[in-house]
Protein backbone atom coordinates (compact mmCIF):
# COMPACT_ATOMS: atom_id res chain seq x y z
CA UNK A 1 0.00 0.00 0.00
CA UNK A 2 1.30 3.47 -0.79
CA UNK A 3 1.94 5.87 2.12
CA UNK A 4 -0.79 8.29 3.22
CA UNK A 5 -0.98 11.82 1.79
CA UNK A 6 1.36 14.43 3.24
CA UNK A 7 -0.87 15.65 6.05
CA UNK A 8 -3.18 12.71 6.17
CA UNK A 9 -6.31 14.52 5.01
CA UNK A 10 -7.19 12.38 1.97
CA UNK A 11 -10.37 10.42 2.45
CA UNK A 12 -9.59 7.78 -0.16
CA UNK A 13 -6.89 5.24 -0.60
CA UNK A 14 -4.44 6.38 -3.23
CA UNK A 15 -5.14 4.80 -6.60
CA UNK A 16 -3.15 1.81 -7.72
CA UNK A 17 0.21 2.82 -9.15
CA UNK A 18 -0.33 3.76 -12.77
CA UNK A 19 3.10 4.99 -13.72
CA UNK A 20 6.48 3.94 -12.42
CA UNK A 21 7.27 7.19 -10.64
CA UNK A 22 4.42 7.22 -8.08
CA UNK A 23 6.40 5.49 -5.40
CA UNK A 24 9.45 7.68 -5.80
CA UNK A 25 7.33 10.80 -5.33
CA UNK A 26 5.50 9.38 -2.34
CA UNK A 27 8.80 8.46 -0.71
CA UNK A 28 9.75 12.13 -0.69
CA UNK A 29 6.60 13.01 1.13
CA UNK A 30 6.69 10.34 3.77
CA UNK A 31 10.33 10.46 4.75
CA UNK A 32 13.80 11.60 3.93
CA UNK A 33 15.34 9.12 1.53
CA UNK A 34 18.67 9.57 3.30
CA UNK A 35 18.97 8.03 6.75
CA UNK A 36 21.64 9.54 8.93
CA UNK A 37 23.10 7.84 11.95
CA UNK A 38 25.88 8.56 14.42
CA UNK A 39 27.53 5.29 13.64
CA UNK A 40 30.87 5.75 12.01
CA UNK A 41 30.96 9.33 13.30
CA UNK A 42 30.15 12.39 11.25
CA UNK A 43 26.51 11.35 10.58
CA UNK A 44 25.21 14.28 12.59
CA UNK A 45 27.55 16.68 10.85
CA UNK A 46 26.32 15.44 7.46
CA UNK A 47 22.68 15.72 8.58
CA UNK A 48 23.19 19.40 9.46
CA UNK A 49 24.53 20.00 5.99
CA UNK A 50 21.67 18.29 4.14
CA UNK A 51 19.36 21.22 3.38
CA UNK A 52 16.30 18.96 3.07
CA UNK A 53 16.96 17.20 6.36
CA UNK A 54 18.42 19.97 8.49
CA UNK A 55 16.35 21.35 11.38
CA UNK A 56 19.26 23.11 13.06
CA UNK A 57 18.31 24.19 16.61
CA UNK A 58 14.93 22.44 16.27
CA UNK A 59 16.48 18.96 16.41
CA UNK A 60 14.99 17.38 19.54
CA UNK A 61 16.85 15.46 22.25
CA UNK A 62 16.26 12.06 20.70
CA UNK A 63 17.62 13.06 17.31
CA UNK A 64 20.53 14.89 18.92
CA UNK A 65 21.46 11.58 20.58
CA UNK A 66 20.79 9.18 17.74
CA UNK A 67 22.42 11.33 15.05
CA UNK A 68 25.42 12.34 17.11
CA UNK A 69 24.51 16.01 17.12
CA UNK A 70 25.53 16.73 20.70
CA UNK A 71 28.18 19.41 20.73
CA UNK A 72 27.46 20.35 17.15
CA UNK A 73 24.47 22.54 18.07
CA UNK A 74 23.85 25.17 20.73
CA UNK A 75 22.20 23.66 23.84
CA UNK A 76 18.91 25.54 23.44
CA UNK A 77 16.11 23.92 21.48
CA UNK A 78 14.01 26.23 19.37
CA UNK A 79 10.84 25.78 17.36
CA UNK A 80 10.42 26.48 13.68
CA UNK A 81 8.35 29.54 14.67
CA UNK A 82 11.25 30.98 16.67
CA UNK A 83 13.65 30.22 13.85
CA UNK A 84 11.36 32.16 11.48
CA UNK A 85 11.53 35.14 13.86
CA UNK A 86 15.33 35.03 13.80
CA UNK A 87 15.34 34.69 10.03
CA UNK A 88 13.15 37.78 9.65
CA UNK A 89 15.39 39.72 12.03
CA UNK A 90 18.44 38.80 9.96
CA UNK A 91 16.65 39.40 6.65
CA UNK A 92 15.50 42.87 7.66
CA UNK A 93 19.00 43.82 8.76
CA UNK A 94 20.27 43.49 5.15
CA UNK A 95 20.67 46.89 3.54
CA UNK A 96 19.84 46.06 -0.09
CA UNK A 97 17.25 43.93 -1.83
CA UNK A 98 20.02 41.96 -3.56
CA UNK A 99 21.57 41.33 -0.13
CA UNK A 100 18.18 39.97 0.99
CA UNK A 101 18.00 37.75 -2.12
CA UNK A 102 21.46 36.34 -1.36
CA UNK A 103 20.53 35.78 2.27
CA UNK A 104 17.34 33.90 1.33
CA UNK A 105 19.19 31.84 -1.28
CA UNK A 106 21.72 30.78 1.36
CA UNK A 107 18.87 29.85 3.67
CA UNK A 108 17.25 27.67 0.98
CA UNK A 109 20.61 25.97 0.51
CA UNK A 110 20.92 25.39 4.27
CA UNK A 111 17.43 24.63 5.58
CA UNK A 112 14.66 24.14 3.03
CA UNK A 113 11.82 23.97 5.53
CA UNK A 114 12.83 27.14 7.34
CA UNK A 115 13.14 28.93 4.00
CA UNK A 116 9.61 27.98 2.90
CA UNK A 117 8.05 28.56 6.32
CA UNK A 118 9.49 32.08 6.26
CA UNK A 119 8.33 32.77 2.70
CA UNK A 120 4.83 31.39 3.20
CA UNK A 121 4.20 33.20 6.47
CA UNK A 122 5.51 36.49 5.07
CA UNK A 123 4.47 36.27 1.42
CA UNK A 124 3.96 39.96 0.73
CA UNK A 125 7.37 40.83 2.13
CA UNK A 126 9.30 37.88 0.69
CA UNK A 127 7.83 37.18 -2.77
CA UNK A 128 9.28 40.37 -4.29
CA UNK A 129 12.68 39.30 -2.94
CA UNK A 130 12.79 35.80 -4.42
CA UNK A 131 10.73 36.68 -7.52
CA UNK A 132 10.07 39.84 -9.51
CA UNK A 133 11.44 42.48 -9.18
CA UNK A 134 14.57 41.37 -7.30
CA UNK A 135 15.10 38.12 -9.25
CA UNK A 136 15.71 40.36 -12.30
CA UNK A 137 18.70 42.06 -10.69
CA UNK A 138 19.82 38.68 -9.33
CA UNK A 139 19.85 37.20 -12.86
CA UNK A 140 21.80 40.17 -14.18
CA UNK A 141 24.44 39.50 -11.51
CA UNK A 142 23.95 35.75 -11.08
CA UNK A 143 27.53 34.72 -11.82
CA UNK A 144 28.82 37.47 -9.56
CA UNK A 145 26.67 36.52 -6.56
CA UNK A 146 27.19 32.76 -7.11
CA UNK A 147 28.03 30.83 -3.94
CA UNK A 148 26.92 27.23 -4.36
CA UNK A 149 25.64 25.28 -7.37
CA UNK A 150 21.85 24.93 -7.64
CA UNK A 151 19.73 23.56 -10.46
CA UNK A 152 20.69 21.62 -13.56
CA UNK A 153 22.72 23.06 -16.41
CA UNK A 154 22.58 21.29 -19.76
CA UNK A 155 25.02 22.97 -22.09
CA UNK A 156 25.76 22.53 -25.78
CA UNK A 157 28.97 20.81 -24.69
CA UNK A 158 26.73 17.97 -23.48
CA UNK A 159 25.39 17.35 -27.00
CA UNK A 160 24.99 13.60 -27.53
CA UNK A 161 25.33 12.95 -23.76
CA UNK A 162 22.35 14.82 -22.36
CA UNK A 163 20.84 11.68 -20.81
CA UNK A 164 24.05 11.13 -18.82
CA UNK A 165 23.89 14.70 -17.51
CA UNK A 166 20.28 14.20 -16.42
CA UNK A 167 21.33 10.98 -14.67
CA UNK A 168 23.44 13.14 -12.36
CA UNK A 169 20.36 14.87 -10.96
CA UNK A 170 20.26 13.59 -7.38
CA UNK A 171 16.72 12.21 -7.10
CA UNK A 172 15.32 8.85 -8.14
CA UNK A 173 14.27 8.42 -11.75
CA UNK A 174 10.68 9.41 -12.25
CA UNK A 175 10.23 11.41 -9.05
CA UNK A 176 10.62 14.98 -10.32
CA UNK A 177 7.29 16.50 -11.28
CA UNK A 178 7.98 20.08 -12.43
CA UNK A 179 10.90 21.57 -14.34
CA UNK A 180 11.21 25.22 -15.26
CA UNK A 181 13.47 25.37 -18.28
CA UNK A 182 14.97 28.55 -19.68
CA UNK A 183 17.66 29.33 -22.21
CA UNK A 184 18.19 32.71 -20.54
CA UNK A 185 17.61 34.58 -23.79
CA UNK A 186 14.90 37.01 -22.55
CA UNK A 187 14.88 37.24 -18.80
CA UNK A 188 11.88 39.37 -17.77
CA UNK A 189 12.34 42.54 -19.83
CA UNK A 190 16.10 42.50 -19.29
CA UNK A 191 17.22 40.76 -22.47
CA UNK A 192 19.76 37.98 -22.93
CA UNK A 193 21.31 36.90 -19.61
CA UNK A 194 22.80 33.62 -20.86
CA UNK A 195 23.45 31.00 -18.16
CA UNK A 196 22.68 33.62 -15.51
CA UNK A 197 19.02 33.15 -16.47
CA UNK A 198 19.07 29.99 -14.33
CA UNK A 199 17.98 32.34 -11.52
CA UNK A 200 14.53 32.67 -13.10
CA UNK A 201 14.01 28.87 -13.11
CA UNK A 202 15.00 28.72 -9.44
CA UNK A 203 12.71 31.66 -8.59
CA UNK A 204 9.69 30.23 -10.41
CA UNK A 205 10.14 26.82 -8.77
CA UNK A 206 10.34 28.40 -5.32
CA UNK A 207 6.84 29.67 -6.06
CA UNK A 208 5.72 26.19 -7.11
CA UNK A 209 6.67 25.00 -3.65
CA UNK A 210 5.46 28.02 -1.66
CA UNK A 211 2.22 28.62 -3.57
CA UNK A 212 1.23 25.12 -4.67
CA UNK A 213 2.99 22.74 -2.29
CA UNK A 214 4.91 20.81 -4.92
CA UNK A 215 7.53 18.87 -2.98
CA UNK A 216 10.83 20.82 -3.19
CA UNK A 217 12.75 17.68 -4.18
CA UNK A 218 10.38 17.13 -7.08
CA UNK A 219 11.32 20.44 -8.71
CA UNK A 220 14.09 20.79 -11.29
CA UNK A 221 15.39 24.24 -12.25
CA UNK A 222 17.04 23.91 -15.67
CA UNK A 223 19.12 26.21 -17.83
CA UNK A 224 19.94 25.02 -21.32
CA UNK A 225 23.10 26.94 -22.10
CA UNK A 226 23.50 27.57 -25.81
CA UNK A 227 25.73 30.60 -25.41
CA UNK A 228 24.77 34.26 -25.13
CA UNK A 229 24.81 37.38 -27.26
CA UNK A 230 25.30 39.52 -24.18
CA UNK A 231 28.75 41.02 -24.79
CA UNK A 232 29.13 42.31 -21.25
CA UNK A 233 28.74 38.78 -19.91
CA UNK A 234 31.10 37.28 -22.47
CA UNK A 235 33.73 39.79 -21.43
CA UNK A 236 33.16 39.36 -17.69
CA UNK A 237 35.85 37.06 -16.22
CA UNK A 238 33.36 36.03 -13.53
CA UNK A 239 30.66 34.88 -16.01
CA UNK A 240 29.95 31.18 -15.48
CA UNK A 241 28.13 30.24 -18.68
CA UNK A 242 29.44 29.02 -22.04
CA UNK A 243 31.71 31.67 -23.51
CA UNK A 244 30.36 31.67 -27.04
CA UNK A 245 27.74 33.46 -29.09
CA UNK A 246 24.25 31.99 -28.97
CA UNK A 247 23.82 29.01 -31.28
CA UNK A 248 21.75 29.31 -34.44
CA UNK A 249 18.62 27.24 -35.16
CA UNK A 250 20.62 24.46 -36.90
CA UNK A 251 22.35 23.63 -33.64
CA UNK A 252 19.54 24.76 -31.35
CA UNK A 253 16.65 22.67 -32.57
CA UNK A 254 18.26 19.19 -32.53
CA UNK A 255 19.79 19.98 -29.15
CA UNK A 256 16.41 20.89 -27.69
CA UNK A 257 14.97 17.66 -29.15
CA UNK A 258 17.68 15.71 -27.36
CA UNK A 259 16.99 17.52 -24.07
CA UNK A 260 13.22 17.04 -24.26
CA UNK A 261 13.47 13.39 -25.21
CA UNK A 262 15.99 12.63 -22.47
CA UNK A 263 13.82 14.36 -19.84
CA UNK A 264 10.74 12.56 -21.08
CA UNK A 265 12.43 9.19 -21.01
CA UNK A 266 13.84 9.50 -17.52
CA UNK A 267 10.93 11.41 -15.97
CA UNK A 268 7.68 10.23 -17.58
CA UNK A 269 5.53 12.47 -15.39
CA UNK A 270 7.63 15.60 -15.54
CA UNK A 271 5.87 18.78 -16.64
CA UNK A 272 8.18 21.26 -18.32
CA UNK A 273 7.41 24.95 -18.06
CA UNK A 274 9.21 26.92 -20.76
CA UNK A 275 10.32 30.26 -19.41
CA UNK A 276 11.75 33.45 -20.83
CA UNK A 277 12.79 32.28 -24.29
CA UNK A 278 13.20 34.95 -26.95
CA UNK A 279 10.03 35.54 -28.96
CA UNK A 280 10.38 33.32 -32.03
CA UNK A 281 11.81 30.39 -30.08
CA UNK A 282 9.14 30.70 -27.41
CA UNK A 283 6.44 30.20 -30.04
CA UNK A 284 8.44 27.59 -31.96
CA UNK A 285 9.16 25.28 -29.03
CA UNK A 286 5.62 25.52 -27.68
CA UNK A 287 4.22 24.46 -31.01
CA UNK A 288 6.85 21.76 -31.44
CA UNK A 289 6.39 20.03 -28.07
CA UNK A 290 2.84 20.92 -27.04
CA UNK A 291 1.28 17.79 -28.53
CA UNK A 292 4.07 15.34 -27.81
CA UNK A 293 5.35 16.33 -24.35
CA UNK A 294 3.86 17.64 -21.12
CA UNK A 295 4.80 21.30 -21.58
CA UNK A 296 3.41 24.79 -21.39
CA UNK A 297 4.93 28.18 -21.99
CA UNK A 298 4.57 30.46 -19.00
CA UNK A 299 5.05 33.71 -20.89
CA UNK A 300 2.60 32.92 -23.68
CA UNK A 301 0.03 30.77 -21.89
CA UNK A 302 0.52 31.52 -18.17
CA UNK A 303 0.46 35.26 -18.80
CA UNK A 304 -2.53 34.85 -21.10
CA UNK A 305 -4.40 33.09 -18.30
CA UNK A 306 -3.48 35.51 -15.54
CA UNK A 307 -4.53 38.51 -17.61
CA UNK A 308 -7.78 36.86 -18.69
CA UNK A 309 -8.52 36.10 -15.02
CA UNK A 310 -7.96 39.71 -13.97
CA UNK A 311 -9.66 41.10 -17.06
CA UNK A 312 -12.91 39.24 -16.38
CA UNK A 313 -13.15 41.03 -13.03
CA UNK A 314 -11.91 44.36 -14.41
CA UNK A 315 -14.48 44.28 -17.23
CA UNK A 316 -17.26 43.73 -14.69
CA UNK A 317 -16.20 46.90 -12.83
CA UNK A 318 -15.77 48.85 -16.04
CA UNK A 319 -19.12 47.72 -17.42
CA UNK A 320 -20.87 48.56 -14.14
CA UNK A 321 -19.48 52.10 -14.30
CA UNK A 322 -20.22 52.67 -18.00
CA UNK A 323 -23.55 50.86 -18.17
CA UNK A 324 -22.33 49.23 -21.38
CA UNK A 325 -22.52 45.45 -22.00
CA UNK A 326 -19.70 43.35 -20.59
CA UNK A 327 -18.39 42.43 -24.00
CA UNK A 328 -18.22 46.07 -25.10
CA UNK A 329 -14.47 46.24 -24.56
CA UNK A 330 -11.79 47.53 -26.93
CA UNK A 331 -8.35 46.31 -25.96
CA UNK A 332 -5.11 47.94 -27.10
CA UNK A 333 -1.87 46.06 -26.54
CA UNK A 334 1.38 47.97 -26.26
CA UNK A 335 3.94 45.25 -27.02
CA UNK A 336 3.23 42.38 -29.41
CA UNK A 337 5.79 39.75 -28.43
CA UNK A 338 5.35 36.35 -26.83
CA UNK A 339 3.45 37.74 -23.86
CA UNK A 340 1.43 40.33 -25.82
CA UNK A 341 0.23 37.86 -28.44
CA UNK A 342 -0.23 35.12 -25.81
CA UNK A 343 -2.52 37.40 -23.82
CA UNK A 344 -4.36 38.65 -26.91
CA UNK A 345 -5.06 35.04 -27.93
CA UNK A 346 -6.40 34.20 -24.49
CA UNK A 347 -8.49 37.38 -24.28
CA UNK A 348 -10.34 36.40 -27.42
CA UNK A 349 -12.02 33.78 -25.26
CA UNK A 350 -13.35 36.59 -23.03
CA UNK A 351 -15.44 37.69 -26.01
CA UNK A 352 -16.32 34.31 -27.50
CA UNK A 353 -17.63 33.14 -24.12
CA UNK A 354 -20.15 35.98 -24.40
CA UNK A 355 -21.39 34.86 -27.77
CA UNK A 356 -19.14 36.81 -30.15
CA UNK A 357 -17.71 34.93 -33.10
CA UNK A 358 -13.98 34.32 -33.40
CA UNK A 359 -13.69 37.15 -35.94
CA UNK A 360 -15.75 39.55 -33.84
CA UNK A 361 -13.53 38.74 -30.85
CA UNK A 362 -10.37 39.38 -32.86
CA UNK A 363 -11.74 42.72 -34.04
CA UNK A 364 -11.92 43.94 -30.45
CA UNK A 365 -8.14 43.62 -30.09
CA UNK A 366 -5.43 45.92 -31.49
CA UNK A 367 -1.67 45.44 -31.22
CA UNK A 368 1.07 48.09 -31.16
CA UNK A 369 4.73 47.14 -31.39
CA UNK A 370 7.95 49.16 -31.71
CA UNK A 371 6.86 50.30 -35.19
CA UNK A 372 3.36 51.38 -34.16
CA UNK A 373 -0.07 49.91 -34.80
CA UNK A 374 0.20 46.44 -36.30
CA UNK A 375 -1.58 46.61 -39.65
CA UNK A 376 -1.32 44.50 -42.77
CA UNK A 377 -0.50 47.53 -44.92
CA UNK A 378 2.13 49.30 -42.88
CA UNK A 379 4.89 48.17 -45.22
CA UNK A 380 7.01 45.72 -43.24
CA UNK A 381 7.03 41.92 -43.22
CA UNK A 382 5.16 40.88 -40.10
CA UNK A 383 6.44 37.90 -38.14
CA UNK A 384 4.11 34.90 -38.07
CA UNK A 385 2.83 35.48 -34.52
CA UNK A 386 1.51 38.99 -35.28
CA UNK A 387 -0.41 38.19 -38.46
CA UNK A 388 -3.61 36.91 -36.86
CA UNK A 389 -4.21 40.22 -35.05
CA UNK A 390 -2.87 42.57 -37.77
CA UNK A 391 -5.63 45.03 -38.75
CA UNK A 392 -7.07 45.27 -42.21
CA UNK A 393 -9.82 47.76 -41.38
CA UNK A 394 -7.52 50.74 -40.82
CA UNK A 395 -8.23 52.37 -44.21
CA UNK A 396 -4.58 53.28 -44.64
CA UNK A 397 -4.32 54.83 -41.17
CA UNK A 398 -1.04 54.03 -39.42
CA UNK A 399 -0.45 55.10 -35.79
CA UNK A 400 3.16 55.54 -34.84
CA UNK A 401 2.73 56.55 -31.20
CA UNK A 402 0.63 55.19 -28.36
CA UNK A 403 -1.29 58.42 -27.87
CA UNK A 404 -2.15 58.45 -31.57
CA UNK A 405 -3.39 54.86 -31.28
CA UNK A 406 -5.45 55.67 -28.19
CA UNK A 407 -7.07 58.62 -29.97
CA UNK A 408 -7.81 56.48 -33.03
CA UNK A 409 -9.00 53.27 -31.34
CA UNK A 410 -10.62 54.74 -28.23
CA UNK A 411 -9.81 51.68 -26.15
CA UNK A 412 -11.42 50.71 -22.86
CA UNK A 413 -8.23 48.91 -21.83
CA UNK A 414 -4.49 49.31 -22.47
CA UNK A 415 -2.16 46.41 -21.76
CA UNK A 416 1.60 47.00 -21.66
CA UNK A 417 3.96 44.12 -22.46
CA UNK A 418 6.62 46.14 -24.23
CA UNK A 419 9.56 46.29 -21.79
CA UNK A 420 9.58 50.08 -22.31
CA UNK A 421 9.12 52.02 -19.06
CA UNK A 422 6.98 55.13 -18.51
CA UNK A 423 5.28 54.84 -21.90
CA UNK A 424 1.82 55.05 -20.27
CA UNK A 425 2.39 58.77 -19.84
CA UNK A 426 0.15 61.16 -17.96
CA UNK A 427 -1.17 62.24 -21.35
CA UNK A 428 -2.07 58.66 -22.35
CA UNK A 429 -3.59 57.91 -18.94
CA UNK A 430 -5.50 61.19 -18.87
CA UNK A 431 -6.94 60.46 -22.32
CA UNK A 432 -7.98 56.97 -21.16
CA UNK A 433 -9.82 58.60 -18.25
CA UNK A 434 -11.60 61.01 -20.60
CA UNK A 435 -12.71 58.10 -22.78
CA UNK A 436 -13.79 55.79 -19.94
CA UNK A 437 -15.40 56.15 -16.50
CA UNK A 438 -13.18 53.27 -15.30
CA UNK A 439 -10.27 52.75 -17.73
CA UNK A 440 -8.47 49.41 -17.49
CA UNK A 441 -4.73 50.09 -17.16
CA UNK A 442 -2.44 47.03 -17.12
CA UNK A 443 1.30 47.96 -17.33
CA UNK A 444 2.62 44.40 -17.13
CA UNK A 445 6.32 44.60 -18.07
CA UNK A 446 8.82 43.34 -15.50
CA UNK A 447 10.74 44.11 -13.41
CA UNK A 448 9.33 47.23 -11.70
CA UNK A 449 11.65 49.73 -13.36
CA UNK A 450 10.43 48.59 -16.79
CA UNK A 451 6.73 48.95 -15.97
CA UNK A 452 4.88 51.10 -18.53
CA UNK A 453 3.77 53.23 -15.56
CA UNK A 454 3.67 52.99 -11.80
CA UNK A 455 0.57 52.78 -9.63
CA UNK A 456 0.77 56.31 -8.28
CA UNK A 457 1.00 57.87 -11.75
CA UNK A 458 -1.93 55.75 -12.97
CA UNK A 459 -4.17 56.68 -10.05
CA UNK A 460 -3.32 60.38 -10.08
CA UNK A 461 -3.54 60.82 -13.86
CA UNK A 462 -6.94 59.10 -13.99
CA UNK A 463 -8.19 60.84 -10.83
CA UNK A 464 -8.55 57.54 -9.04
CA UNK A 465 -10.66 55.83 -11.72
CA UNK A 466 -8.08 53.38 -13.13
CA UNK A 467 -8.62 49.65 -12.72
CA UNK A 468 -4.97 48.76 -12.35
CA UNK A 469 -2.71 45.73 -12.47
CA UNK A 470 1.08 45.65 -12.98
CA UNK A 471 3.50 42.78 -13.54
CA UNK A 472 5.63 43.59 -10.49
CA UNK A 473 4.20 44.74 -7.17
CA UNK A 474 3.66 48.41 -6.27
CA UNK A 475 2.81 49.78 -2.82
CA UNK A 476 -0.76 50.62 -1.82
CA UNK A 477 -1.69 54.28 -2.02
CA UNK A 478 -3.83 56.89 -0.27
CA UNK A 479 -5.17 59.52 -2.66
CA UNK A 480 -7.71 62.24 -1.92
CA UNK A 481 -9.03 60.47 1.17
CA UNK A 482 -9.36 57.04 -0.43
CA UNK A 483 -7.23 53.91 -0.12
CA UNK A 484 -6.18 52.12 -3.34
CA UNK A 485 -4.77 48.59 -3.69
CA UNK A 486 -2.89 47.74 -6.90
CA UNK A 487 -3.43 44.40 -8.63
CA UNK A 488 -0.47 42.23 -9.61
CA UNK A 489 -1.16 40.76 -13.04
CA UNK A 490 1.60 38.21 -12.93
CA UNK A 491 1.57 34.61 -14.08
CA UNK A 492 2.55 33.59 -10.53
CA UNK A 493 -1.19 33.38 -9.83
CA UNK A 494 -1.69 30.49 -12.26
CA UNK A 495 1.44 28.53 -13.15
CA UNK A 496 1.77 26.87 -9.71
CA UNK A 497 -1.83 25.61 -9.88
CA UNK A 498 -1.51 24.45 -13.49
CA UNK A 499 1.67 22.53 -12.65
CA UNK A 500 0.15 21.06 -9.49
CA UNK A 501 -2.85 19.85 -11.47
CA UNK A 502 -0.59 18.23 -14.03
CA UNK A 503 1.59 16.65 -11.35
CA UNK A 504 -1.26 15.24 -9.27
CA UNK A 505 -3.41 13.90 -12.08
CA UNK A 506 -0.37 12.99 -14.19
CA UNK A 507 -1.71 14.74 -17.26
CA UNK A 508 -0.40 13.48 -20.54
CA UNK A 509 -1.00 16.87 -22.11
CA UNK A 510 -1.54 20.49 -21.00
CA UNK A 511 -4.30 21.71 -23.31
CA UNK A 512 -5.37 25.25 -24.20
CA UNK A 513 -8.70 24.56 -22.49
CA UNK A 514 -6.91 23.63 -19.26
CA UNK A 515 -5.03 26.94 -19.41
CA UNK A 516 -8.27 28.89 -19.98
CA UNK A 517 -9.88 27.06 -17.08
CA UNK A 518 -7.03 28.21 -14.81
CA UNK A 519 -7.91 31.80 -15.74
CA UNK A 520 -11.59 31.36 -14.94
CA UNK A 521 -10.76 29.68 -11.64
CA UNK A 522 -8.48 32.60 -10.79
CA UNK A 523 -11.24 35.11 -11.59
CA UNK A 524 -13.64 33.18 -9.33
CA UNK A 525 -11.16 32.96 -6.48
CA UNK A 526 -11.53 36.62 -5.49
CA UNK A 527 -13.64 36.53 -2.30
CA UNK A 528 -16.28 39.03 -1.13
CA UNK A 529 -13.92 40.87 1.19
CA UNK A 530 -11.40 41.31 -1.63
CA UNK A 531 -14.13 42.47 -4.01
CA UNK A 532 -15.20 45.06 -1.45
CA UNK A 533 -11.62 46.36 -1.44
CA UNK A 534 -11.86 46.83 -5.21
CA UNK A 535 -9.45 43.99 -6.00
CA UNK A 536 -9.52 42.18 -9.33
CA UNK A 537 -6.93 39.61 -8.15
CA UNK A 538 -7.04 37.86 -4.78
CA UNK A 539 -4.54 38.65 -2.04
CA UNK A 540 -1.28 36.72 -2.35
CA UNK A 541 -1.55 35.96 1.35
CA UNK A 542 -4.00 33.29 0.15
CA UNK A 543 -1.66 31.86 -2.47
CA UNK A 544 -2.19 28.24 -1.41
CA UNK A 545 -6.00 28.57 -1.59
CA UNK A 546 -5.70 30.15 -5.02
CA UNK A 547 -3.41 27.41 -6.36
CA UNK A 548 -5.73 24.75 -4.92
CA UNK A 549 -8.77 26.30 -6.63
CA UNK A 550 -6.88 26.66 -9.93
CA UNK A 551 -5.59 23.11 -9.68
CA UNK A 552 -9.04 21.62 -9.00
CA UNK A 553 -10.57 23.29 -12.04
CA UNK A 554 -7.61 22.35 -14.27
CA UNK A 555 -7.86 18.70 -13.17
CA UNK A 556 -11.59 18.73 -13.86
CA UNK A 557 -10.99 20.08 -17.36
CA UNK A 558 -8.22 17.53 -17.93
CA UNK A 559 -10.64 14.76 -16.91
CA UNK A 560 -13.29 16.15 -19.25
CA UNK A 561 -10.81 16.05 -22.09
CA UNK A 562 -9.41 12.65 -21.14
CA UNK A 563 -5.87 13.86 -20.44
CA UNK A 564 -5.43 12.60 -16.87
CA UNK A 565 -3.47 9.38 -16.36
CA UNK A 566 -4.54 8.42 -12.84
CA UNK A 567 -6.81 5.46 -13.60
CA UNK A 568 -9.94 7.55 -13.05
CA UNK A 569 -8.93 8.44 -9.48
CA UNK A 570 -9.67 12.17 -9.68
CA UNK A 571 -12.57 11.73 -12.10
CA UNK A 572 -14.46 9.87 -9.41
CA UNK A 573 -14.33 12.80 -6.96
CA UNK A 574 -16.94 15.53 -6.52
CA UNK A 575 -15.86 19.20 -6.19
CA UNK A 576 -15.44 19.15 -2.41
CA UNK A 577 -13.61 15.85 -2.36
CA UNK A 578 -11.21 16.94 -5.08
CA UNK A 579 -10.54 20.25 -3.32
CA UNK A 580 -9.88 18.42 -0.07
CA UNK A 581 -7.61 15.89 -1.78
CA UNK A 582 -5.57 18.52 -3.64
CA UNK A 583 -5.07 20.46 -0.43
CA UNK A 584 -4.00 17.32 1.39
CA UNK A 585 -1.40 16.55 -1.26
CA UNK A 586 0.36 19.90 -0.78
CA UNK A 587 3.73 19.68 0.91
CA UNK A 588 4.00 21.65 4.16
CA UNK A 589 7.25 23.04 5.57
CA UNK A 590 7.12 21.55 9.07
CA UNK A 591 9.44 19.57 11.33
CA UNK A 592 7.21 16.59 12.06
CA UNK A 593 9.65 15.25 14.59
CA UNK A 594 10.27 18.48 16.49
CA UNK A 595 10.42 17.99 20.25
CA UNK A 596 11.54 20.91 22.37
Ligand SMILES: NC(=O)C1=CN([C@@H]2O[C@H](COP(=O)(O)OP(=O)(O)OC[C@H]3O[C@@H](n4cnc5c(N)ncnc54)[C@H](O)[C@@H]3O)[C@@H](O)[C@H]2O)C=CC1
Nearest residue numbers: 188189279335336337338339369370418445446471490491
Ligand atom coordinates in the same frame (compact mmCIF):
# COMPACT_ATOMS: atom_id res chain seq x y z
N1 LIG B 1 3.20 40.26 -15.92
C1 LIG B 1 3.55 39.06 -16.34
O1 LIG B 1 3.13 38.03 -15.80
C2 LIG B 1 4.49 38.93 -17.48
C3 LIG B 1 5.18 40.01 -17.96
N2 LIG B 1 6.04 39.87 -19.02
C4 LIG B 1 6.80 41.03 -19.39
O2 LIG B 1 6.42 41.46 -20.66
C5 LIG B 1 7.53 42.06 -21.30
C6 LIG B 1 7.62 41.54 -22.71
O3 LIG B 1 7.85 40.15 -22.70
P1 LIG B 1 7.76 39.33 -24.07
O4 LIG B 1 6.49 39.56 -24.75
O5 LIG B 1 8.09 37.93 -23.79
O6 LIG B 1 8.95 40.02 -24.88
P2 LIG B 1 9.12 40.11 -26.42
O7 LIG B 1 10.51 40.53 -26.66
O8 LIG B 1 8.62 38.87 -27.07
O9 LIG B 1 8.13 41.30 -26.86
C7 LIG B 1 8.34 42.66 -26.64
C8 LIG B 1 7.39 43.43 -27.54
O10 LIG B 1 7.48 44.82 -27.20
C9 LIG B 1 7.57 45.57 -28.40
N3 LIG B 1 8.26 46.83 -28.17
C10 LIG B 1 9.58 47.04 -27.96
N4 LIG B 1 9.83 48.35 -27.90
C11 LIG B 1 8.64 48.98 -28.07
C12 LIG B 1 8.26 50.34 -28.13
N5 LIG B 1 9.14 51.31 -27.98
N6 LIG B 1 6.96 50.61 -28.35
C13 LIG B 1 6.07 49.63 -28.50
N7 LIG B 1 6.36 48.33 -28.46
C14 LIG B 1 7.64 48.01 -28.24
C15 LIG B 1 8.33 44.68 -29.36
O11 LIG B 1 8.10 45.08 -30.68
C16 LIG B 1 7.70 43.33 -29.03
O12 LIG B 1 6.51 43.19 -29.75
C17 LIG B 1 8.74 41.78 -20.42
O13 LIG B 1 9.04 42.92 -19.67
C18 LIG B 1 8.28 40.70 -19.50
O14 LIG B 1 8.89 40.77 -18.23
C19 LIG B 1 6.18 38.68 -19.68
C20 LIG B 1 5.53 37.57 -19.24
C21 LIG B 1 4.68 37.61 -18.06
Ligand SMILES: CC(=O)C(=O)O
Nearest residue numbers: 188276299446490491
Ligand atom coordinates in the same frame (compact mmCIF):
# COMPACT_ATOMS: atom_id res chain seq x y z
C1 LIG C 1 6.57 37.14 -15.06
C2 LIG C 1 7.29 36.62 -16.21
O1 LIG C 1 7.21 35.44 -16.50
C3 LIG C 1 8.08 37.50 -17.01
O2 LIG C 1 8.11 38.70 -16.76
O3 LIG C 1 8.73 37.00 -17.94
Ligand SMILES: [Mg+2]
Nearest residue numbers: 275276298299
Ligand atom coordinates in the same frame (compact mmCIF):
# COMPACT_ATOMS: atom_id res chain seq x y z
MG1 LIG D 1 8.65 34.87 -17.88
